[in-house]
Amino acid sequence: MDALQLLVAGVSQGCVYGLIALGFVLIYKATEVVNFAQGELMMIGAFIAYTFINILAWPYFYGVLATLLSMAVIGVVLERLLIRPMLGEPPFAVLMLTIGLGFLLRAVAGAIWGAEPKTLSTPYASDVLQLGEIIVGYGNLAIVLGTGVLCLALFLFFRYSRLGIAMQAASQNQLAAVYSGIPVARLVTGVWAVSALIAAIAGVLVAPVSLIDPQIGFIGVKAFAAAIVGGFGSLPGAMVGGLLIGIAEQFAGLYLPPGFSDVTAYIILLVMLFVRPQGIFASMMQKKV
Amino acid sequence: MSDLLTLSNVETYYGPVMAIRGVSMTVRTGDVTCLLGANGAGKTTVLKTISGAMEPQKGEILFNGESLKGLAPDVIARRGIAHVPEGREVFAFLSVEDNLKMGAYSRRDSRVASDLALVYDYFPVLRDKRRQSAALLSGGQQQMLAIGRALMLRPQLMLLDEPSLGLSPKLVAEIADIIVRLNQEQGVTVLLVEQNAAMALSRSDFGYVLENGRIVMEDKAAVLADAPDVQEFYLGMKDDGVRGGRRWKKRKTWR
Numbered sequence: 001m002d003a004l005q006l007l008v009a010g011v012s013q014g015c016v017y018g019l020i021a022l023g024f025v026l027i028y029k030a031t032e033v034v035n036f037a038q039g040e041l042m043m044i045g046a047f048i049a050y051t052f053i054n055i056l057a058w059p060y061f062y063g064v065l066a067t068l069l070s071m072a073v074i075g076v077v078l079e080r081l082l083i084r085p086m087l088g089e090p091p092f093a094v095l096m097l098t099i100g101l102g103f104l105l106r107a108v109a110g111a112i113w114g115a116e117p118k119t120l121s122t123p124y125a126s127d128v129l130q131l132g133e134i135i136v137g138y139g140n141l142a143i144v145l146g147t148g149v150l151c152l153a154l155f156l157f158f159r160y161s162r163l164g165i166a167m168q169a170a171s172q173n174q175l176a177a178v179y180s181g182i183p184v185a186r187l188v189t190g191v192w193a194v195s196a197l198i199a200a201i202a203g204v205l206v207a208p209v210s211l212i213d214p215q216i217g218f219i220g221v222k223a224f225a226a227a228i229v230g231g232f233g234s235l236p237g238a239m240v241g242g243l244l245i246g247i248a249e250q251f252a253g254l255y256l257p258p259g260f261s262d263v264t265a266y267i268i269l270l271v272m273l274f275v276r277p278q279g280i281f282a283s284m285m286q287k288k289v
Numbered sequence: 290m291s292d293l294l295t296l297s298n299v300e301t302y303y304g305p306v307m308a309i310r311g312v313s314m315t316v317r318t319g320d321v322t323c324l325l326g327a328n329g330a331g332k333t334t335v336l337k338t339i340s341g342a343m344e345p346q347k348g349e350i351l352f353n354g355e356s357l358k359g360l361a362p363d364v365i366a367r368r369g370i371a372h373v374p375e376g377r378e379v380f381a382f383l384s385v386e387d388n389l390k391m392g393a394y395s396r397r398d399s400r401v402a403s404d405l406a407l408v409y410d411y412f413p414v415l416r417d418k419r420r421q422s423a424a425l426l427s428g429g430q431q432q433m434l435a436i437g438r439a440l441m442l443r444p445q446l447m448l449l450d451e452p453s454l455g456l457s458p459k460l461v462a463e464i465a466d467i468i469v470r471l472n473q474e475q476g477v478t479v480l481l482v483e484q485n486a487a488m489a490l491s492r493s494d495f496g497y498v499l500e501n502g503r504i505v506m507e508d509k510a511a512v513l514a515d516a517p518d519v520q521e522f523y524l525g526m527k528d529d530g531v532r533g534g535r536r537w538k539k540r541k542t543w544r
Contacts, residue, residue, distance in 0.1 A: 159379055162394070168378045169391045176378035176435075179340060181366035181395035 005134050006250040012140035014246020015147035017265075019202035020223035021230065021238035023195040029171040030191040031231055032091060033083065036098040039180075040105040042198050045071050046212045047113050050120050060123050068200050071229020075196025079189045102217065109214040117211035120204075139209040146205045150198065151239060158235075167191060198256030227268040231279025240280055244268065276279070292320040292351075293446055293478050294339065294370075299348030301338045308334040310502040311348070316446065319471050321479040323489040323510065326499035326521055328409040328454045332482040333375055335499065336448045339373035339480075341365040352446070371444035375451045377431040379438070381424035385415055388423050388434055392441030401441070407475075408437040431461040436464070440471065446478045447471070455483045461485065465492050498523070522530035533544055 021039040035041075048070055052063035086094045113192065124138040158164040168179040170184045177184050210216065226245045231235025245265045253261035272279065294316040301309045309331040316322045325333045337343040339350060341362035350357045354476050357365055366372070371392075380388050388407055393401045410418035412433040418426060423434055432452055439447055449468065453461040465488050471477050483489035490496055493510040498519065506513065520526040 098390060162390075165383065165387050166391060166394055168392075169387075172380045172382055173378050175342070175374060176380060176438075177391070178342070178362045179366055179372040179374060179378075180392050182391065183363050183395075185363075208413060208511050245378070 002254070003251075006254060008134060008136055008140065010166060010247030010250035011243060012143045012246070013017050013249065014226075014243035015239075016202055016219065017223045017226045017246050018239040018242025019147055019150070019198055019205075020220055021227035021242050022235060023198045023202075024224060024227045025230075025233060025235055025238045026191055026195045026198070028227075029173075030167060031083070031188055033094045034091075034098065034224075035195070036095065036104040036220070036224070037088050037105060037217075038195070038199060039223060040102040040109075040217035041071070041074075041199035042203040042206070042220070043109060043212070043214060044074070044105055045196075045200030046120065046216065047109055047118075047203075047209040048200070049204045049207060050113070050118050050212055054118070054121055066199055067204055071196045071200035071203075072193040073195040076189055078196070078211070079192035083192070084185070084189075102220075106214045106217060110234035113212075113214070115214060117213040119211055120207035122208045124208075128250060137209070143205045145210065147239075149200055153166050154235065163187075163190070207222045222265040229268055229272045229279060231281040234279065234281035237279055237281035291318050292316070293353065294480070295351040296335075296347055297349050297351075299338060299345045299350060301334055301343050301345045303334075308502055309338065309499075312499070312502070312504055313541075314349075314497050314507065315502060316476055316478060317479050317495070318445075319476065321469065321474075321481060321492055323481040323483055323493040323496045324499055325483060325486045325496060325513075325519075327484070328361070331497045331502040332499055333422040333450055334502075335375075336372060336450050336480070340448060342372075344378060349375075351393055363395075366402075366442060366444075369445035370448065371439035371446070372444045372448040373435045373439045373450060373452065375454060377428065377435045379423040379426070379434050381429050385423055385426070385434060386419040389415070389438055389441050392438035392526055393443075396441075396443065396506045404441055404443065408440055411440075411471070412437055429456050429464070432456065432460075432464060433467075434469070436471075440475070440477070444477060446480065449479060451482060451484065451489055453483060461488055468492065476490055486519065490519075490524075496518075520522075 020038050020042055023041065024034065027033055027035045043068060047162045049063060049067040052058045052066050053060055058066065061069060069107050078101070086097060101120065122139070124142060129136045129138060129141060158168060166182050167187050167190065170182055170187045174184055222245060223242065226241035227238050228241070229244060230239070230241030245268055248268055249264045252264040292315050297313045298311045299309060300311055312335060318399060324335060326331050334343065335442050336539050338345050341357065341360055341364070343525055350370060352370065360531055380391060383391070393404065414430055415437060417436060418430070423431065426434060436449070437450065452464050452468065456464065468479060468481065481493060490510045490513055496508065496510045496513040497504050498506040498513070506516065506519065508516070514524070
């Protein structure tokens with residue numbers, strides 16, 4: 001039963017990694033930019049939810065809705081203000097910019113909300129679900145369910161909606177998309193909004209389970225490993241990579257000496273890069289010359 | 290007939306390198322106009338400059354009498370210029386049908402569905418493979434898909450960059466015939482860039498010859514096809530039977 005209990009905890013943690021990894025992959029596929037501030041966006045999302053729900057005492061549902069909206073707006077503003085002017089600069093420069101943005105967001109969050117950990121109050125988080133001998137907190141259940149619903153929504157969006165297909169088209173062949181009259185610049189802004197939205201959802205889901213402080217964005221580093229393990233550029237891969245790392249961490253925590261749990265993500269990453277460098281879901285086909 | 294597209298003294302640079310050096314040309318409504326030239330003559334650059342992917346340093350481009358200066362390429366596409374780039378750039382991981390629908394992304398009218406059927410009528414092979422991803426198509430089919438996608442924009446002007454590149458002679462003739470049919474049946478004005486001068490001249494109304502970024506000849510296609518310089522340098526014909534040699538001594542009349 002121990003193993004099953006660990007699995008549940010691992011899946012829930014893995015979903016969080018997966019959600020952040022989704023944000024990495026979305027932006028990377030659309031713009032070939034790696035947004036290293038994705039974890040910090042999650043942190044900001046959690047703090048905004050805390051502000052609405054705990055400080056302003058809005059009802060949970062409206063607080064979450066307001067958080068999602070504000071984060072989408074923040075995504076748009078970041079793209080317009082920081083990323084678009086960098087168009088045509090080397091990818092390395094943009095990458096440094098996003099790392100800088102991460103530092104900035106941490107500092108800003110520390111200045112506004114302070115360094116001591118906060119808890120987001122929810123109507124559900126304190127309860128647990130007893131399934132035989134396994135105990136699942138509602139907070140963890142919400143993470144898994146929320147992630148599932150979000151993945152389904154993303155799948156439907158990219159598979160069937162005109163806008164979603166256009167976003168895929170723009171990421172697959174920017175030149176052809178532009179020549180077809182697709183407003184690629186506007187779609188890229190949209191991708192940033194979606195990706196900030198996902199970060200916000202991750203933040204809202206994770207905040208009731210773990211404490212919120214300006215440092216929780218560092219989880220993004222592990223999520224980045226998850227994205228690579230899944231095959232950078234594959235949305236299902238990001239989820240699978242996240243789950244893999246989340247589950248492995250839990251088991252390493254129990255069965256391996258102390259300290260191993262924190263490096264599991266990187267061990268998996270290293271092994272993956274040796275064995276199958278293109279990741280689990282290698283969606284990137286070699287570009288034909 | 291009226292002029293659909295006019296370039297006057299257009300100069301475009303790649304960094305410090307001047308790729309086209311003062312090109313002036315006209316595409317008349319309803320014509321198939323071809324632009325011939327060797328590798329590196331600047332043909333593709335001319336098309337990229339028209340479609341807005343490159344910004345001209347000097348000169349003016351008028352489409353329907355309006356300047357295209359400073360417009361983003363997707364805006365220019367929505368004005369009615371569909372650019373089919375070299376190397377058949379398709380959306381490799383989208384299905385054939387989604388590729389075509391993306392061509393009509395900017396359109397809001399109700400004729401998109403009937404236009405899709407129309408594209409399938411011109412290229413029946415695409416209808417057979419409409420659920421497959423575009424990456425699985427052969428080169429010729431991808432070229433057809435790229436042309437079909439451009440048609441979905443319902444453009445006034447179609448810019449075709451080397452549609453014959455890398456295709457078998459049979460396919461080249463097939464695609465060339467379809468281009469002519471699109472021109473005649475759908476009223477699409479065509480600017481065709483080609484290295485395959487024989488194919489291009491036989492299908493065009495008017496032709497330009499581009500060399501080192503300059504227009505060196507322009508005339509009706511039939512006249513160009515008979516011009517000795519074009520015959521020798523672009524159509525590979527010789528006026529005497531001497532093997533080799535001559536080519537190096539003879540100078541082009543425009544030099």
